[in-house]
Amino acid sequence: MSHPLIAALEKHGPLTDEEKDVLRQISSRVVSFAPKSEIASEGTLQSESKLLIEGFAIRHVHLEDGDRHISALHIPGDFVDLISFLLKKMDHGVAALTPCKVALVAHSDLLEVTRRYPFLTRAFWLLTLVDAATTRQWLTGLGRKSARQRLAHFLCEMHCRMEAIGMARDESFELPVTQEELGDAQGLTTVHVNRTLQELRADGLIRSSGRTIVISDLQALREEAEFDPAYLHLHQQLER
Missing domain, CATH: 2.60.120.10 (Jelly Rolls)
Structure with missing residues (x-):
């Protein structure tokens, strides 16, 4: 390993x-x-x-x-x-x-x-x-984005980061975070988090089973979030 x-x-x-x-x-x-x-x-x-x-x-x-x-x-x-x-x-x-x-x-x-x-x-x-x-990016979301955009952005970010370390497959990844913890991260009540996640599911953007998140339409979720992974610098090369 x-x-x-x-x-x-x-x-x-x-x-x-x-x-x-x-x-x-x-x-x-x-x-x-x-x-x-x-x-x-x-x-x-x-x-x-x-x-x-x-x-x-x-x-x-x-x-x-x-x-x-x-x-x-x-x-x-x-x-x-x-x-x-x-x-x-x-x-x-x-x-x-x-x-x-x-x-x-x-x-x-x-x-x-x-x-x-x-x-x-x-x-x-x-x-x-x-x-x-x-x-x-998180601060920008808290200050300028809707709850729906913030949660969509968070899921897109986690997918990118998990994929980079080989822990995402077929647009699915483990996310052991409760709705209360999501609320603490995104400045939302647990009720608001629950309602927003239900909206994303109803619109066919995500699915979930226990701790597993499945992004059903990655491009649409990224557009919803206005997500650009450039800030993660996943492929930034350093000179010797």
């Missing part, structure tokens, strides 16, 4: 055997997290960044009144808190949605990588830039 980080980075340019060995070494310490448990807690100081190997996780912020906003959904191959390498203190939390396996990558190891491997440094930088670009 391919290492998820190596697979993710090699989409942006081939890695040398030495670079692959280094990535395996720095991500060899793997721990498990149960669903709903905190992988990195808001307000804590971090000495390592976490690489999601298996499972799904969310980035979230809790408000004083107990409400929660979800600002990202992480899938295998994602660094869930690479920014903590430089920022140290978490200004948000990361929690497991499903059972997760997470590699703990020491910041001291990341520092050594940035000193010795310029290509890997640029590749890690690209990961943070794509993460920021994705956040901008």
Whole structure:
């Protein structure tokens, strides 16, 4: 089985055997997290960044009144808190949605990588830039798009990302997210999420069975969402 980080980075340019060995070494310490448990807690100081190997996780912020906003959904191959390498203190939390396996990558190891491997440094930088670009898309949706467009956009984005790591097939993919969690991510009530998903189903755009989403008409769903996958930079090549 391919290492998820190596697979993710090699989409942006081939890695040398030495670079692959280094990535395996720095991500060899793997721990498990149960669903709903905190992988990195808001307000804590971090000495390592976490690489999601298996499972799904969310980035979230809790408000004083107990409400929660979800600002990202992480899938295998994602660094869930690479920014903590430089920022140290978490200004948000990361929690497991499903059972997760997470590699703990020491910041001291990341520092050594940035000193010795310029290509890997640029590749890690690209990961943070794509993460920021994705956040901008979510913010644009929250500010300017209808509930229907936001949910359609989210499904298109997840299909692209899951397809890129080989976890989508025949326009179907697993999405272990509740309607409440979708609402927390898209600024909607659970009732509004349910009604909007029913509309997308009734219009023949999606189907669902348990955790599995099937996009029945990908082109129509993308048009509904005004979705352009360019911001994901899935095929961006880096120079040596």
